[in-house]
Amino acid sequence: MAENGEPRIRLGMVGGGTGAFIGYVHRIAARLDDDYELVAGALSSRPDVAIESGKNLRLAEDRIYTSYEEMAAKEAARKDGIQAVSIVTPNHMHFGPAKTFLEAGIHVICDKPLTSTLEDARALATIKPKKGAKFLLTHNYTGYPLVRQARELVKSGALGKIRIVQVEYPQDWLTEAVSSKQADWRTDPKRSGAGGAIGDIGTHAYNLARFVTGLKLDALSADLTSFVKGRKLDDNVQILLRFQGGARGMLWASQVAVGHENGLKLRVYGEKGSIEWVQANPNEMWYAEFGKPRQLLTRGGSIAGNVAPAMNVRIPGGHPEGYLEAFATLYSQFAEVIRGNGKAYAGILPSLADGVEGMEFITAAVQSSKNDGKWTKLSDV
Amino acid sequence: MAENGEPRIRLGMVGGGTGAFIGYVHRIAARLDDDYELVAGALSSRPDVAIESGKNLRLAEDRIYTSYEEMAAKEAARKDGIQAVSIVTPNHMHFGPAKTFLEAGIHVICDKPLTSTLEDARALATIKPKKGAKFLLTHNYTGYPLVRQARELVKSGALGKIRIVQVEYPQDWLTEAVSSKQADWRTDPKRSGAGGAIGDIGTHAYNLARFVTGLKLDALSADLTSFVKGRKLDDNVQILLRFQGGARGMLWASQVAVGHENGLKLRVYGEKGSIEWVQANPNEMWYAEFGKPRQLLTRGGSIAGNVAPAMNVRIPGGHPEGYLEAFATLYSQFAEVIRGNGKAYAGILPSLADGVEGMEFITAAVQSSKNDGKWTKLSDV
Amino acid sequence: MAENGEPRIRLGMVGGGTGAFIGYVHRIAARLDDDYELVAGALSSRPDVAIESGKNLRLAEDRIYTSYEEMAAKEAARKDGIQAVSIVTPNHMHFGPAKTFLEAGIHVICDKPLTSTLEDARALATIKPKKGAKFLLTHNYTGYPLVRQARELVKSGALGKIRIVQVEYPQDWLTEAVSSKQADWRTDPKRSGAGGAIGDIGTHAYNLARFVTGLKLDALSADLTSFVKGRKLDDNVQILLRFQGGARGMLWASQVAVGHENGLKLRVYGEKGSIEWVQANPNEMWYAEFGKPRQLLTRGGSIAGNVAPAMNVRIPGGHPEGYLEAFATLYSQFAEVIRGNGKAYAGILPSLADGVEGMEFITAAVQSSKNDGKWTKLSDV
């Protein structure tokens, strides 16, 4: 990927104006491997912010838009129009742009969760994209090389049949009542959807477990809590998991777990082995074979052997890669998909179907919790 | 404690013959602080083993017994008879000896869980001990200095109101079907009771959380699994917890979690702070205040201040103490209780009431799991 | 930095053809914050590789050069010629290009060590750059946010007067005799200079200690060893350090330390506090105040307070940044220097003077080792 002479893909962006967190991350991800060139944007719902932000990003004046509909229409009509668009708005503003651009024949890169309601998600899944426009959901943690390697280890049978999946995602930034651009929409049911922590980070945890194990979740029993007075959405999520095939699991996500910045952690136990990976130090992963000492695998380290291209190890072991690199891997591999060279990433890059499943997970968790933890099947929501 | 000229307490032992694990541990614990002298034993239900074991422990011939009933009767009648007895038999053999010795006016030190059934536990709680005979349940993990300090931190309000309790106890020694002295009785409902992992280690995890937080458990929703073919009792336990006052928690105990030797770990999160403690490296504990860097406390380290006597720090920080020292702390502090100097340990040393509560926890978990995870109150079992 | 509308700086590159490690790193660093645009290159001393590599990087045909002299001359003559150049050749090929471009009025970004001989380094320091052309030495580890914070902590007096500096940089990739593009020139005195491990990684360790503590090294006593048969340069370096003002230290660098990928680690102890930082997990740093529990600081975490702009924290704590981001920070801050906005980075970005000092360190170490560890002053070489 990158640096092979192929032209850059022309990219637009919806949302992500100056000061936004995730839009900034998407832009770095897009340019890190040199596969994209940002040429257009509808960067804010506020026209002044949209224009100022566009200038800051050196966009040509006629490609700074104040509505995504306009951008879709005009760019689709240009010869040198954007080939792909990144949607980095709050959850309730994913559906509209995603539908519009797909139907305009423009590839879509969309932040997670897919939408703010399961209905929207399912509706989006029925869209017929024009000209084979493709879709990427940025479940960015799946881009970490060792997460990919964990998935390979499971697939290879090294862990044996999976029995137990323990996944957690504790944070502490909502420990107290706070108000900020980031906090406000995430704790507002209108913009975030019916889930708080469950939608913002629980879905990451679920997706990570799903991605690494390949197991489908059969049913869950959830206890969603809101600890901070006046908060309308859950800020703490505790869930029992039953996977198809018999594996059991637990999922904990919290925004009030003092001392945790971003403590995403996955542990998978099979009949023969286990792995443990922690996002805060993503260049290491524990691997245990039953009856042998635990081994500390490193990104690109010795056990990796012939590292699969999907792992995208840019620099040798010991030179840590991080969050931005993992994010960039999704972008650069999606570029290959767009160019028609994406075979190696089939089933690996997070898809629209994954997005729908994520919304089913959120919906089932909210329902189960309302029903006092009743075991709820994903297929029943 | 110890080394203050007070005479040693004369101790007997039931169970713990040559080759037993926990009896050996109890003996080291008894002598480490020099507060006890082992002088009598009914060390095995097999007479030959009882006699051989007694000789190995240098017991006088007339104080090597082949039944605990005989030992209770004869020792109670001797002027220099035992003052206390350690019961280190499998679970179903706790009730009989405990009742007998208490009624003989001999202090009892009993391994956990208290009994193999809740009925036995409750029956034991109604016994009238002769001559004020006292009872100690060896929930040994409560003897670790940093566990005591964690409890003090919670009590002091440093963590604020507790919101979340995450506790786990993974092991891997029963990953495959095995047969050994240790494994056999622990996987046999007749000797172990209705719980497998839940009774053997889940109860430790529960007790630890209870001890540190001081919170009473209101209800639980459990999913008990038996992964190994042919195993009659659970080997994996996943439970949602609701404490009185609103705190929520999760408890995971497993005997099939590949890569874990004895991974007891407790995390407690309050409105203002949190702690994290891992038994495998018990001389360190994380402490976080909201909005400040996490601190790594050490056993006897700087933050401990005037270390409470209950913490029993024998040697300075940096010289690690371990499992045996924690166990010994229970023994030596119980010696003080026996001597009438035990005020400082009131509410700290695990009691018969704690044992009953532990059996309620096990029973509720088994019931809840049979009822497909129905929330079950401890007060309803 | 970046994303503020300022035009990108036009960049050229010397060395770094397809397959090179450090050139690739420089290119990612250059584009990560969107401050540069690579428009010209003399990417290899082999014309075919130079041309092929230029195409892969989408350079215009007339800006793919086969000699750096030609590139300097032609680019200096173009109106849209490069404003800066990255030199990423083996050590002995730093001097020529650096001199040429500086004298052509083009800013220079040069990999470390500065040159292959102290003479070259000193000669370079006497060059008169045309049009105020500036120089950046990519001692990339100084770009890590927590390294910057460590420096701030020392400067603030939080550690008190520094007493002890322990720094190490163990690797294991040259444990056996190997031959590869990377290994060959690094173990060849003609291309690498008189130092092996001392020049390749020892100089990084030294620079890191120097950067964080601000202390000047007075003298050293070195023991350089070559463990692998037939190797012409040192592969293991052990040095005692005496700093001006009385602090003492040790430096260990090794390419044969089995089990270490890239184990750069710095520890600094003062009269009141200490810090410890490990490159492999660069988002955490230990900070100890005497008599208090150790604290684990995180990149962008709570203690950082008003994070100085020099720290360049792109994403919140818990989202790990790595090697490429630290490298990119040097690039983007040098862009500010080029644009005349570089005040905040004065004394922070590694300079030509730092490069000369690095060569004095290497030279003193080699001399001391030849003299059986005689204490050697940097001012005497």
Add this chain to the structure above:
Amino acid sequence: MAENGEPRIRLGMVGGGTGAFIGYVHRIAARLDDDYELVAGALSSRPDVAIESGKNLRLAEDRIYTSYEEMAAKEAARKDGIQAVSIVTPNHMHFGPAKTFLEAGIHVICDKPLTSTLEDARALATIKPKKGAKFLLTHNYTGYPLVRQARELVKSGALGKIRIVQVEYPQDWLTEAVSSKQADWRTDPKRSGAGGAIGDIGTHAYNLARFVTGLKLDALSADLTSFVKGRKLDDNVQILLRFQGGARGMLWASQVAVGHENGLKLRVYGEKGSIEWVQANPNEMWYAEFGKPRQLLTRGGSIAGNVAPAMNVRIPGGHPEGYLEAFATLYSQFAEVIRGNGKAYAGILPSLADGVEGMEFITAAVQSSKNDGKWTKLSDV
């Protein structure tokens, strides 16, 4: 060992009165495995303290002595006299008692370093013990199971020929000028000898490296510093090491390294593998084979295989053992030596010869430092 019916060894103690640190440790070590019975003592040079301390330890009145000479004479004359004695006085008071008891035919267990001068050490080595009285030097860190396993790994060739030995022992308790029973004699040349940190902890570090690698030290180059104003002995020690056979090493010991309680750490690198062990968490050890992921060995864990009896693993992996257990292992294995069953421990238990070598190390370090770091051979002091 222990619990096999053999009678306890009758033990006396010189030094170790109430309030002493190391005497208390020796007593716990003596009783932990039930191989000794403390029956006599000359516990302090102050008669009142000696008597009070003896009572606290329940010694018979006629076996509480106020001079060690008297104790040696009277105990040697008793039928039930002590068979062994523990010497736990400050360094300058090791020689007299050791000589006296050995010549009285009583086994000696002596704290380290052997003496306060090399002359005393060498003189002691020429003593002819009566009745084959034996000698144990309590270099207690060699009693840790994983330290023993490290030694086995080296001996087995798993690491290949040793190239590099990095050992360190940082503490911070003397960071400031302090006065206490423990601090006073350790910083007083008259009681401690010519070395401060070098004698108190440097010698532990050296002994540990020597024990694990089996390598003899050829020469050293030392830089000893005293950072605290008014302190008469070194409080920081930095040494380059050259072992016979070509291995190189570094040793750092410090009493002013803020943030370290007792940071003894050993790393050994060979041509094929390496190990790393840290005393503060002694139940884990890193083991790396070149080209493979690092493995985390545990005390009694899976790789231990048929654990050699020398390792003395009392309880299963995951149940941490600590400092006292390691100390106790020296005691219980020396008990076997006394009983004539000590074959398995030949060359393992620290001996008088090890004590002499330790004094040569201290002496060479002090000399080298006085000679501005001149390489000094141990054979030349």
